[in-house]
Amino acid sequence: MKSFFRFWNELRRRNVPKGIISYVIFSWVLLQVISVLGSIITVPTWFGKTVLISLLVIFPFYLIFSWFYDITASGIIKTLTIEGKINEDHTAAIGKRLNVFILVFLFLAVVLLAVDRFRLTSEVTTGKNEQLAYNSIAVLPFNDLSYKKNQSYFADGLAEELLNYLSRIPEMHVISRTSAFSFKGTNLDIPSIAKKLKVNYILEGSVRTQDSVVRVSVKLVDTKKDQNLWVQSWDKDLRNIFKIQNEIAEVVAKNMELRLRAKDIPKVKEAKARAYKLYLKARHKYQNSNGGEGLLWVEEQLKNSLAIDSTYAPAWALLGKTYHSQNNYGLIEAAEGHKLSSSASLRALKEDSTYAFTYSTLATIAIDYEKDIGQAERWVNKGLKMEPNNSNLIYSASEVAFLMGESEKAIKLNKRAILLDPINSFNYFVITNNYYYAEQYDDVIKSAKETIKLDPDGDVIYGTYAMALIKLKRYDEALEIINKEPLEGFQLHIRAIIYHIQGKRTESEEQILKLTKKHQLSYSYQIALTYAAIGNREKMYDWLDMAYNYQDLGLAELTVEPYFKPYREEQRFKTFVKKIGWKYE
Numbered sequence: 001m002k003s004f005f006r007f008w009n010e011l012r013r014r015n016v017p018k019g020i021i022s023y024v025i026f027s028w029v030l031l032q033v034i035s036v037l038g039s040i041i042t043v044p045t046w047f048g049k050t051v052l053i054s055l056l057v058i059f060p061f062y063l064i065f066s067w068f069y070d071i072t073a074s075g076i077i078k079t080l081t082i083e084g085k086i087n088e089d090h091t092a093a094i095g096k097r098l099n100v101f102i103l104v105f106l107f108l109a110v111v112l113l114a115v116d117r118f119r120l121t122s123e124v125t126t127g128k129n130e131q132l133a134y135n136s137i138a139v140l141p142f143n144d145l146s147y148k149k150n151q152s153y154f155a156d157g158l159a160e161e162l163l164n165y166l167s168r169i170p171e172m173h174v175i176s177r178t179s180a181f182s183f184k185g186t187n188l189d190i191p192s193i194a195k196k197l198k199v200n201y202i203l204e205g206s207v208r209t210q211d212s213v214v215r216v217s218v219k220l221v222d223t224k225k226d227q228n229l230w231v232q233s234w235d236k237d238l239r240n241i242f243k244i245q246n247e248i249a250e251v252v253a254k255n256m257e258l259r260l261r262a263k264d265i266p267k268v269k270e271a272k273a274r275a276y277k278l279y280l281k282a283r284h285k286y287q288n289s290n291g292g293e294g295l296l297w298v299e300e301q302l303k304n305s306l307a308i309d310s311t312y313a314p315a316w317a318l319l320g321k322t323y324h325s326q327n328n329y330g331l332i333e334a335a336e337g338h339k340l341s342s343s344a345s346l347r348a349l350k351e352d353s354t355y356a357f358t359y360s361t362l363a364t365i366a367i368d369y370e371k372d373i374g375q376a377e378r379w380v381n382k383g384l385k386m387e388p389n390n391s392n393l394i395y396s397a398s399e400v401a402f403l404m405g406e407s408e409k410a411i412k413l414n415k416r417a418i419l420l421d422p423i424n425s426f427n428y429f430v431i432t433n434n435y436y437y438a439e440q441y442d443d444v445i446k447s448a449k450e451t452i453k454l455d456p457d458g459d460v461i462y463g464t465y466a467m468a469l470i471k472l473k474r475y476d477e478a479l480e481i482i483n484k485e486p487l488e489g490f491q492l493h494i495r496a497i498i499y500h501i502q503g504k505r506t507e508s509e510e511q512i513l514k515l516t517k518k519h520q521l522s523y524s525y526q527i528a529l530t531y532a533a534i535g536n537r538e539k540m541y542d543w544l545d546m547a548y549n550y551q552d553l554g555l556a557e558l559t560v561e562p563y564f565k566p567y568r569e570e571q572r573f574k575t576f577v578k579k580i581g582w583k584y585e
Contacts, residue, residue, distance in 0.1 A: 027055045135256055136173040136199040139163040141184045143206040145215075155207040156181070157280030158216070158241070162203065165249055165268055167389050168356075172256070175199060176391040176421035194223035197422060201229075201256060203248075212238045212273070218248055220255055229255045238277075242270040269352060275309035278302075283318055286325075295326050313352030320345035320361050324368070334551070338369040359383030360392040363400065368553070372583040373403050391420045398430065404584060405560055407438035425455035436464050437560040444468035463490035470494070471562065475502055489515060489523040493530050500534040508534070520546070525554030533563045540567070544576055555580055 142155040167174035205218040282301035327337025366376035398413035414431035428451040435443040448465035462485035469478035496511035528543035
């Protein structure tokens, strides 16, 4: 024990402990500088790794060096001794200088922590994340190279499966399906696609199937250098398709130089080959169907898939979503839609509690059928904890925030969704609505224009655009815009408001009369809103009751719609809101 204390005292006299502390603090500050700079000027991940490894390798040599030598203002000198003993005055002076060094670098460490915290806060606020942008990738739809060109569903499905599983890697920024697949059938080159999607990597490939054999070819492109990082092909039995997906995910992560452990890369959930093909067919049809009979076909294919493999959670989850869509299109009653979609979604959760898509559907069920915002929020939070970059869950989270009256939070989530899905008009449509509910009318106009640019034939967006113009007292512009709205009900509703404000009462009443005669079943909420805007309180309440009887989904907007703001403190209004039955806890 005495020998240990003698050794420790000798280390102290030679300032070795202070030297170690100085080295550790210096190393940490250096790595933090690289991290902060990496978020600003895109420093490659390998550079930080190289510096860290170098610091670790140098450390033992530094220990030896600090025993025999001192760093002074005059340079590096051998530790001074007097008759074989350490010069106490000299070592005390060196110790003081090391103390100053440690304090200075501790101060720098605190400053860097503050800068990093500010940077992260800014990313959350603006919906931007530069580090994610560096690790950004788009998975393009795979080409169908089969002889009959009848395997598009399989090629698209395989690409989408890879997209979904790559998006589960926290460090990876994966462009959502809508934007990535929007280039299908175009002749746009890779650099142009990368520029539009703002990504640094693109994964593209092709699929050819024959009987039970599948050939998959994949290419990973570094879009900044415009060069292939990795090209590989597989010829395997269809039942090995899941192993191929796992291999692709691992190689992509490795080539993108992500700091990942093996467990951070998700493993594809396997299913029986025949069941999987039926599931891909059903999903392809669901995504390319306009409702109606197509949804019944999707239901049949999913049931056939589950009859072969009843443990495959994605098939159950899609079945739950399909039942909800069937209700929206009037193919089944609301009560049946609630029962069937809930049952299928909960079964998906039972089979695989890590499949995030299920949580998004369950949140939708909680909102549309149960009016339970608190439960919807719990479902969303569970899903986001597992997959923070899942675009479906981010949209559900923004819907929950909107229903809770948290417009600013909803807008932040919308911005995040746009980052993940930059050319999806729906994302701009949603943020346009949330700007409107937040009464940020100039932003409404900007995002509405972007929405229309991406989808000039879209409906409702012209109505929201016109309502913002009315709030800004730009009535002639509002009339010009609303004339472009495809839905007549919205045209009549908004023209009635504009004409009333302009003093054209007869024209306003004509619009309302036509609206109530032709569209009262589908537009009862808008009729109530019209009367709210023109100040007819009694008729407003009458039509709110009508909307309640018709189960008009527009009532979800009641507590955030700016035109209802003057009525919110009235007891009659509060009683009606309570009658709707929204639950927030």
